[in-house]
Amino acid sequence: MIPKTLPPVIINDTTLRDGEQAPGVAFSIEEKVAIARQLDAACVDEIEAGVPAMGPAEIEAIAAVGAAVDKAAVIAWCRMTRADVDAAKKTGLERINLSVPVSDLQIWVKFRRSREDVIERIRDVVGYARDLGLAVSVGGEDSSRADFDFLRQAIAAAEAAGAHRFRFADTLGVLEPFRTYELFKALRAETSLELEFHGHDDLGLATANTLAAVRGGATHASVCVLGLGERAGNAALEEVVAALSQVGGRRTGVDLTHLTDLAELVALMAKRPIPAAKSIVGSAAFAHESGIHVSGLLRDPECYEALSPALFGRERRIVLGKHSGKAAISNALTLMGVAVDERRAEKTLTEVRLRAELLKRAVADSELLEFYAATDPHRQAETAPAGAE
Ligand SMILES: CC(=O)SCCNC(=O)CCNC(=O)[C@H](O)C(C)(C)COP(=O)(O)OP(=O)(O)OC[C@H]1O[C@@H](n2cnc3c(N)ncnc32)[C@H](O)[C@@H]1OP(=O)(O)O
Ligand SMILES: O=C(O)CCC(=O)C(=O)O
Numbered sequence: 001m002i003p004k005t006l007p008p009v010i011i012n013d014t015t016l017r018d019g020e021q022a023p024g025v026a027f028s029i030e031e032k033v034a035i036a037r038q039l040d041a042a043c044v045d046e047i048e049a050g051v052p053a054m055g056p057a058e059i060e061a062i063a064a065v066g067a068a069v070d071k072a073a074v075i076a077w078c079r080m081t082r083a084d085v086d087a088a089k090k091t092g093l094e095r096i097n098l099s100v101p102v103s104d105l106q107i108w109v110k111f112r113r114s115r116e117d118v119i120e121r122i123r124d125v126v127g128y129a130r131d132l133g134l135a136v137s138v139g140g141e142d143s144s145r146a147d148f149d150f151l152r153q154a155i156a157a158a159e160a161a162g163a164h165r166f167r168f169a170d171t172l173g174v175l176e177p178f179r180t181y182e183l184f185k186a187l188r189a190e191t192s193l194e195l196e197f198h199g200h201d202d203l204g205l206a207t208a209n210t211l212a213a214v215r216g217g218a219t220h221a222s223v224c225v226l227g228l229g230e231r232a233g234n235a236a237l238e239e240v241v242a243a244l245s246q247v248g249g250r251r252t253g254v255d256l257t258h259l260t261d262l263a264e265l266v267a268l269m270a271k272r273p274i275p276a277a278k279s280i281v282g283s284a285a286f287a288h289e290s291g292i293h294v295s296g297l298l299r300d301p302e303c304y305e306a307l308s309p310a311l312f313g314r315e316r317r318i319v320l321g322k323h324s325g326k327a328a329i330s331n332a333l334t335l336m337g338v339a340v341d342e343r344r345a346e347k348t349l350t351e352v353r354l355r356a357e358l359l360k361r362a363v364a365d366s367e368l369l370e371f372y373a374a375t376d377p378h379r380q381a382e383t384a385p386a387g388a389e
Pocket of ligand 2: 018097098099100138139140141142167169170171172198200
């Protein structure tokens with residue numbers, strides 16, 4: 001049971017910004033709008049739609065996203081510069097994320113400046129955007145490699161300048177969940193700002209880190225459909241919202257039954273096919289082949305199914321292959337209206353296994369029927385060569 005006292009975690013989807021930064025991925029305006037509409041239909045709370053500083057075409061696309069969605073808040077991503085704020089203003093949106101590096105390494109490499117300069121930029125640019133009537137979240141790029149005391153100062157400066165949120169970015173995916181939890185516990189004690197976690201998946205820990213950040217006090221989670229994004233990508237929307245509600249003890253507003261359609265749309269438009277085993281949305285995520293599993297499942301689905309496919313608008317599939325057992329064969333035949341003879345089913349199983357191994361794929365129902373028919377003693381007698389017993 002999820003405690004009613006805890007507020008839902010707000011989901012900020014950045015498929016259209018960080019997701020599109022994935023190498024080789026580029027969405028047209030129409031594609032951005034189509035993805036945004038599906039995110040909105042899935043009740044995702046916030047959509048980070050793009051980077052206005054990229055120029056007029058991107059500004060037009062962000063504005064089109066803003067006009068296309070009904071419920072979600074649409075946000076433009078900016079660097080911490082007045083010029084980027086001016087570009088964002090042209091989108092007509094009312095909300096922006098102003099990003100600034102906060103690790104010493106990035107501050108020096110990108111700006112050749114000091115920490116004081118970053119604080120001054122935050123004061124100046126956040127103040128400028130607020131004066132233009134924009135709601136501002138401040139993104140701390142490379143927060144996970146920043147000096148913690150400086151991070152606190154940057155957050156305090158953001159709050160003082162009128163920001164409503166600080167986004168902690170694990171830009172290079174170097175955190176692990178225990179450290180993430182500790183960091184967010186400490187930050188939560190420091191500030192009353194909304195706290196968002198943006199995690200990259202370089203070590204495959206982005207979803208785990210997002211759950212840990214929420215446990216530590218993050219109010220917002222930044223995610224991308226299918227974990228699309230720079231390099232190894234970001235925390236995946238479908239994983240984060242499913243894990244929060246199923247094992248993280250927290251609600252989100254996202255409708256889980258929309259996740260698979262959403263993933264299929266983004267996969268198509270990003271030209272990034274969904275791996276079969278991708279959690280929640282992959283074609284194999286609710287498919288079972290092994291005989292021991294299928295035999296248990298057929299007695300009680302809970303035996304081998306902790307997540308009901310129905311939660312996600314999906315259906316369980318039982319697949320016939322090299323690891324099938326008799327129960328799976330009998331079940332498939334029975335479902336096709338065949339009165340199953342046990343000895344014939346056993347012979348059929350041998351053929352199913354051979355076919356799966358030979359062709360390295362699942363065996364179709366039509367093939368199963370053929371194999372079973374071939375074990376019919378009457379048919380065998382008819383087809384036996386003359387003189388055979
Ligand atoms: C970790 C992240 O995901 S950050 C977001 C990354 N997203 C993108 O880069 C979006 C796509 N980017 C672009 O289209 C281009 O890089 C633009 C339009 C933003 C800028 O293009 P250009 O003017 O040609 O600059 P270029 O890309 O070569 O370099 C980036 C500039 O931004 C500066 N910069 C980088 N981060 C920030 C920041 N947070 N705040 C202010 N300035 C920044 C760099 O120092 C560099 O400035 P310089 O040209 O004065 O040295
Ligand atoms: O500062 C931000 O808004 C986050 C930028 C980003 O995508 C990252 O740091 O990985």
